[in-house]
Ligand code: HEC
């Protein structure tokens with residue numbers, strides 16, 4: 001009896017705190033409806049999703065991820081919560097601003113001036129070397145950094161040049 005009353009109390013408190021209830025909602029929704037195909041939410045976001053110009057973008061679905069989500073395995077009311085959950089763990093180009101822009105201007109300008117795709121591979125215009133190879137000996141970047149910045153430049157090149 002105590003236990004039931006206590007559960008109801010907790011449920012009520014959660015219900016009265018929209019932030020908490022929503023966050024739990026999003027995690028539960030993800031677990032029930034998305035995880036079987038996409039695995040853990042943070043890992044999925046880190047691997048495929050970016051926040052650019054304040055908008056969440058996918059690897060494939062660059063333009064309007066919200067619209068895509070609306071047609072993608074989700075009951076209408078969960079979209080915003082899931083969008084926020086994914087967004088909170090997505091990548092951003094901010095590191096380029098901090099670590100590269102001092103010499104290379106903004107990421108989009110840099111891509112426009114210096115990066116192109118050759119045979120599907122991101123390549124430096126001046127060096128003619130694949131970006132991933134070039135970065136391995138540039139600015140003492142670690143292996144993880146090289147992976148991250150290669151992904152970032154690839155993402156920005158999709159934004160600049162289209163898919
Ligand atoms: C039955 C498997 C399946 C389920 C369940 C599923 N997805 Fe997907 N999802 C896919 C596939 C396959 C793709 C890639 C195909 C495409 O882009 O249309 C995808 C693509 C995506 C993308 C775009 C990724 C990108 O890089 O552009 C997002 C975001 C996404 N899913 C979110 C979700 C969310 C949120 C849920 C749960 C509500 C969910 N998915 C449930 C199979 C699934």
Ligand code: HEC
Nearest residue numbers: 099100102103114124125126127128129131134138139149
């Ligand atoms: C202190 C200045 C400086 C910083 C900071 C810097 N770079 Fe560079 N970068 C250069 C110079 C100079 C070149 C061209 C000459 C060279 O090194 O071969 C270059 C070349 C490159 C190239 C090859 C372009 C081509 O046309 O072949 C890439 C890719 C690149 N940088 C990425 C980055 C990234 C990513 C960062 C941030 C992690 C970064 N750089 C930070 C100075 C810098």
